[in-house]
Amino acid sequence: MRRLIGGALAGVLALAACGTADESGTPSGDATGGTKTVKLQLQWFVQAQFAGYIAAVDKGFYKEQGLDVQILEGGVDIVPQTVLAQGQADFAVAWVPKALASREQGAQITEIAQVFQRSGTYQVSFADSNIKAPADLKGKKVGNWGFGNEFELFAGMTKAGLDPGKDVTLVQQQFDMQALLRRDIDAAQAMSYNEYAQLLEAKNPKTGQLYQPADFTVLNWNDVGTAMLQDAVWASSEKLNDSAFQDTATKFLTGSFKGWAYCRDNAEECRDLVVKRGSKLGASHQLWQMNEVNKLVWPSPAGVGMLDENQWKQTVDLSLTTKNQDGQTVITKQPEGTAYTNDYVQKALNALMAQGVDVKGTSFAPKTVELEEGGA
Numbered sequence: 001m002r003r004l005i006g007g008a009l010a011g012v013l014a015l016a017a018c019g020t021a022d023e024s025g026t027p028s029g030d031a032t033g034g035t036k037t038v039k040l041q042l043q044w045f046v047q048a049q050f051a052g053y054i055a056a057v058d059k060g061f062y063k064e065q066g067l068d069v070q071i072l073e074g075g076v077d078i079v080p081q082t083v084l085a086q087g088q089a090d091f092a093v094a095w096v097p098k099a100l101a102s103r104e105q106g107a108q109i110t111e112i113a114q115v116f117q118r119s120g121t122y123q124v125s126f127a128d129s130n131i132k133a134p135a136d137l138k139g140k141k142v143g144n145w146g147f148g149n150e151f152e153l154f155a156g157m158t159k160a161g162l163d164p165g166k167d168v169t170l171v172q173q174q175f176d177m178q179a180l181l182r183r184d185i186d187a188a189q190a191m192s193y194n195e196y197a198q199l200l201e202a203k204n205p206k207t208g209q210l211y212q213p214a215d216f217t218v219l220n221w222n223d224v225g226t227a228m229l230q231d232a233v234w235a236s237s238e239k240l241n242d243s244a245f246q247d248t249a250t251k252f253l254t255g256s257f258k259g260w261a262y263c264r265d266n267a268e269e270c271r272d273l274v275v276k277r278g279s280k281l282g283a284s285h286q287l288w289q290m291n292e293v294n295k296l297v298w299p300s301p302a303g304v305g306m307l308d309e310n311q312w313k314q315t316v317d318l319s320l321t322t323k324n325q326d327g328q329t330v331i332t333k334q335p336e337g338t339a340y341t342n343d344y345v346q347k348a349l350n351a352l353m354a355q356g357v358d359v360k361g362t363s364f365a366p367k368t369v370e371l372e373e374g375g376a
Contacts, residue, residue: 035068036248041089042074046279048263048289049193049231050093051270052115052297056259058273065251076175081234085109090239091252096229096312097319097330098148103339104331108237111340113253113305113348115260116296119227121152122196123219124180125187131217134160134224140186143173151330153189155226155322156219165325177202187219193292197285201375210373226322228315230296233305237338246344253348257304261357264298264364267291285375291367298361305345312340 042050053071056062062069072089074080081099084092085107094102096111103109123142125131131140134156144150154164164170171185177198180188190196196218204211221227233253239245263270271287279286297304319330349359 035063035066037068037070038090038248038252039070039072039088040252041072041078041080041083041092043078043080043093043095043231044074046071046073046274046277047194047281048271048274048279048286048293051263051274051290051293052260053093053256054259054273054277055262055266055270056255059259059262061258061262062252062255065255067248067251067255069252069255081107081109084234084236087236090235090248092234093231094234095148096232096315097151099232099234100316100319100331100335100339101148103335103337104333108337109234110237110240110338111232111307112235112240112249112344113233113256114229114307114311114340114345115233115256115305116229116231117298117300117308117311118296119152119221119230120192120292120296121149121221121227121230122190122192123153123156123187123221124177124190124196124199125217125219126180126183127215127217129186129217131187131219134219135162137187138162138167140168141171141184142168143171143179143185143188145173145175145189148330149189150324151319151322152221152226152228154324155228155318156221156224158322159224159226164323165327170325192220193289193296194281194285197288197292197371198375201285201371201373203373210371226318228318229307229311232307240338240341249344250347250351253305253344254351257348257352257359258355258357260297260304261352261359261361263290264294264361267294267367282372282375284370284372288369288371291369294364295366298364300360301362303345303349303359304361305348307340307342307345 040053057069080092081094081102083089099109131137137157144153157164173179173189177188177195179185181202199216200211202211235249267290271283271290274286275283323329352359
């Protein structure tokens with residue numbers, strides 16, 4: 001696993017060297033005219049996974065905090081926590097186990113908010129494959145994307161007593177579901193808010209109609225007990241020693257959380273904001289994604305962005321014990337230094353509650369979304 005991450009890191013280090021920064025490594029565009037410009041690095045292409053941040057820009061929630069937030073799109077070859085560590089962004093969205101691996105390799109970063117309260121990773125198979133539990137993957141062709149996205153899958157297999165290097169045939173999966181639909185593999189990795197929907201947007205050749213959930217079996221790592229924390233906001237550990245940047249971090253989270261609350265209550269509008277920003281996915285797919293992402297954020301029992309220490313411990317423990325096909329673990333020792341803090345989240349929540357914003361979403365109820373063929 002670390003080998004895969006390391007390869008991606010090397011590519012991003014080279015990319016980061018070409019970014020716009022002054023000689024001190026500080027991102028360009030500091031405070032001008034009373035507004036401070038900061039950069040947020042996403043971990044993937046623009047989609048509803050990041051709708052809260054997009055809404056915070058477009059609805060003026062960051063502007064209310066005196067911030068001009070520039071959103072940097074991610075991609076296959078971009079490791080957001082490395083872009084952050086190299087000074088090319090002020091904040092980054094990254095999965096926790098990936099960021100922990102980067103920290104162990106030297107990235108001086110700290111988690112300042114845990115936006116996703118639940119994991120969105122599935123392992124999906126056709127129902128007739130009879131893969132109802134991780135142990136049923138034995139002897140199967142198992143797809144995964146690699147690049148650190150496979151940790152929960154390996155943790156699930158490890159818990160079931162399977163050796164990923166011997167008991168299954170691992171297949172490098174593309175970032176779509178075509179290999180599963182062709183039955184080239186028996187089980188495919190999917191995000192609840194993206195690739196799983198792609199299956200339900202495909203036509204079943206036997207019926208001529210779209211596939212239905214009953215056609216598939218889903219391994220949900222939240223249910224299995226090997227879920228690991230995903231989309232979190234990270235910042236430079238060194239910058240967080242500066243009181244002015246601490247204030248910026250609080251303001252950034254205040255605007256971001258207000259954006260996420262807005263998208264909880266206005267899913268269709270946030271879908272439109274994401275599509276307008278240039279997402280290559282269609283409107284019905286993005287509405288599904290917005291609905292599913294809201295399920296990962298809401299409800300937030302302690303307040304949006306608050307990190308649960310038990311979930312942190314589970315993620316760290318799994319990162320220390322789960323082995324990949326080469327026998328390597330995600331990390332080799334407990335995270336050192338200040339790996340996370342809830343201080344700025346609490347200040348942001350206090351500010352939003354004073355405005356009357358619902359920061360817990362206790363009454364949140366997901367919508368029913370109809371998908372269209374091809375995600376139109």
